[in-house]
Amino acid sequence: MSLINSPAELETFRQGLVSQRDPNKPCITLCSGSACHATGSHDVATSLAAELEKQGLTDKVDIRRTGCHGFCERGPIIVIHPDEICYFQIKPEDVPEIITETIQNKKVIERLLFDDPATNEKIINESKIPFYENQERIVFGSNSSVDPKSIDDYLAIGGYSALTKALSTMSPEDVLEEVKKSNLRGRGGGGFPAGRKWEGSKNDPEPVKYVIVNADEGDPGAYMDRSLLEGNPHSILEGLTLGAYAIGSHEGYVYVRQEYPLAVENLNTAIQKAEEYGFLGKNILGSGFDFVVKVHKGAGAFVCGESTALMTAIEGRVGEPRPKYIRSNIKGLWEKPSVLNNVETWANVPLIINKGADWFAGIGTEGSKGTKIFSLVGKIVNTGLVEVPMGTSLRDIIFKIGGGIPGGRKFKAVQTGGPSGGCIPEDLLDLPVGFDELTKAGSMMGSGGMIVMDEDTCMVDVARYFIAFLTDESCGKCVPCREGLRQMLKILTNITKGQGKPGDIELLEALSETAKEAALCALGKSAPNPFLSTLHYFRDEYEAHINEKRCPALSCKELISFYIDPSKCKACMVCARKCPADAIIGGKNKVHIVDQTKCTKCGTCFEACPPRFGAVTKLSGVPVPDPIPEEERTIRKRK
Secondary structure, three states, X not given: OOXXXXXXXXXXXXXHHHHOXXXXXXXXXXXXXXXXXXXXXXXXXXXXXXXXXXXXXXXXXXXXXXXXXXXXXXXXXXEEEOOOEEEOOOOHHHHHHHHHHHHHOOXXXXXXOEEEOOOOEEEOEHHHOHHHHOOOOOOOHHHHOOOOOOHHHHHHOXXXXXXXXXXXXXXHHHHHHHHHHHOOEOOOOOOOEHHHHHHHHHHOOOOOOXXXXXXXXXXXXXXXXXXXXXXXXXXXXHHHHHHHHHHOOOEEEEEXXXXXXXXXXXXXXXXXXXXHHOOOEOOHHHOOOOEEEEEEEEOXXXXXXXXXXXXXXXXXXXXXXXXXXXXXXXXXXXXXXXXXXXXHHHHHHXXXXXXXXXXXXXXXXXXXXXXXXXXXXXXXXXXXXXXXXXXXXXXXXHHHHOOOOHHHOOEEEEEEOHXXXXXXXXXXXXXXOOHHHHHHOOOOOOOOEEEEEEOOOOHHHHHHHHHHHHHHHOOOOOHHHHHHHHHHHHHHHHHHOOOOOOOHHHHHHHHHHHHHHHOOOHHHHHOOHHHHHHHHHOHHXXXXXXXXXXXXXXXXXXXXXXXXXXXXXXXXXXHHHHOOOOOEEOOOOXXXXXXXXXXXXXXXXXXXOOOOOOOEEEEEOOOOOOOOOHHHOEOOOOO
């Protein structure tokens, strides 16, 4: 492949790609992101290739290994085009039937379709499945249609046309103004307007400037950036190049987690192909603009997601935050003006340049434009990645797209914004999702993590978990974060163990206020949010733990006991056989008893007891009834 040196050459090449593709030719797109890879998509791909060869269809059917399709818990997923037949949880042994019945005989295999629990209907087309139907996937949608290792796939769907448009018809100032006009806000957590950040770097007289992709995604349960990098790396490279052109930068970096090997592999392949085609390097598209991209693999420190810590790590030093007396877009990497945005932010830029700022600003709310990708995880029926317009309510995301809470349990809260975010209760389910709205509710947008919790979740323990995470990830550079979080964790741990005492809540509030005011970086300043939001909405749970030594959610191990109701026990011995601590006393025709001195409170007996009996119960805050005497334990012989 020779370099593409002009917009005309690119358009000619693109038309050639499109003309070579028969829209009626069957094409099997197989999700090959990390989630589906973990459930066997590689073996499915091998089986597909072997079966097509066996049936003599290799030249008649295409296989495209794409990025993440979003519906992660149902993987591996395939979609058969052009009919859009969508099959879930494919196994290698399903492949011969798929090729014979669906490809050859044009028949749908019902057992592999999505079964809508609301209607009990089988849904054939991907776009009609509620999980997908209620989304607007303008950024993430291409993931399911392109092979991330093929630049031709990206070009065929219009890839690099925004860069072509900018370099041939727009000045750097035009590109900057379009981004400013769109009111694109950073998707990494802060929500700062991207155009204003770019403008600060562009206007600085320093000739050397840098653009950086923040792919250090470390929030528990979050994997939006990983999936974009794995599935559509060229969209990020195109956005980054547009940003470089706008501010006058000629060197860019992608800071990516070492734990994302597939993302790193696909990104490096994309950079190599972009250089071969002339979209990176010297004299891009004959415009005279030069730009190169380097990949920096991070060592896994959560704090390196903070802008200054990330830049310090790229410089080869320990990734610690530094005071922001001067913003990093003025003095950032090597003290030069540096624009840092996260993966999703950069992926939006080509769309804005191609379709216009007015189009982008027409999506979302007054203060939050465009769409947002969330990783929907936790106690939710449909786990996966969802993309919705800003302003969509939490209720619609959790119940229309997510399918609600499994097992008929009641929704309790949703945690947004990563470990430094907050928990939002049921009363606020109709809250529109936006930067300002979530902040007012005591949480934040963050990078897009969304963890759903049901009635069995203890909110005090949730705060303890996230404070523990942040304590481990603190770089330790400043006292309010290093020492303050340790003390908060100690107090919260004691509360969940039934060792809380009057004044603990007030002390936690004081420590939180100190960290918010005096911590060096955003990690420390926002770290108290899990405690403060759960205290605000679930104060009664804190008071129950401290004053009554009771966990209302029956979750904290030290505050619960398991008890077998003698009036319900049928002496079936299921719990006794499964108890790992041999803490169940009982035998055939004898009511069972939990030996509290041996019980490890693992809950195995509670889970093992047949629902029709329901003899094992959880107790908290009340004394366990005395065991019945041996002579009274014999029950009537079962028929």
